Amino acid sequence: MLKLAPILAAVLYGIAYYMFSAWRTRQQLDQRSAELADAQLTRVLEPMAEALEVPRIPVYLYEIEPVNGLAAPDGRIFLTRGFYNRFxxxxxxxxxxxxxxAHELGHVALGHSRRRMIDFSGQNAIRVASAMVLSRIIPGFGPAIANLLTGMLAARLSRQDEYEADAYAAALLTRAGIGTEPQKALFRKLEALTQGGTPAPAWFLSHPKTAERIAAIETLERRWQPQAR
Known part of the structure; x- marks a missing residue:
């Protein structure tokens, strides 16, 4: 039982840390954001709202400069000031x-924010258990190797979330009559927009590579074509 105590503590820490992070993020978003009122964007979002059978899709402007979009744990969708300025x-x-x-709506609809609490808690437990085992095999290097392996696992889970949100967005954009071309075009611009540097190996990236994301969407399009005839 004593051997399991560190693992249980890691799980509880993961849950507590996630809840604190969610609370802190909500506080920051509340303090530094307001609903975005842009007539041009609203017109484009209207067919998406119709496709979802909701009155409207509120979007909030988060007053920070990095180019990004995010879905808050409470379901709100945010675009950063930096992203809106590029628009x-x-x-x-x-x-x-x-x-x-549409991509951020996918994260909300698919429950990724809630699932991340479970993922984070599990990853902490894996990190502690791995460090305990590896420290006996490779003294002095066990914790570092455990952190590396857990980081790779976290990146893989995050990439899977991104693929799923991409697929949701592609389906929503297609149903709304917008199509996936804007989605793919934005992917091609993202590196320049975010001023990305030298890319890390794919297994360390929290987002899939651009070419892989576009290829995944085009695979979906081919799958949907017979249904559209």
């Missing part, structure tokens, strides 16, 4: 920005 400058179209909203 106002003409670097991103309204349809491309709508594809970001």
């Amino acid at each position: 106002r400058q003409g670097d991103v179209s309204a349809e491309e920005l709508a594809s970001v909203v």
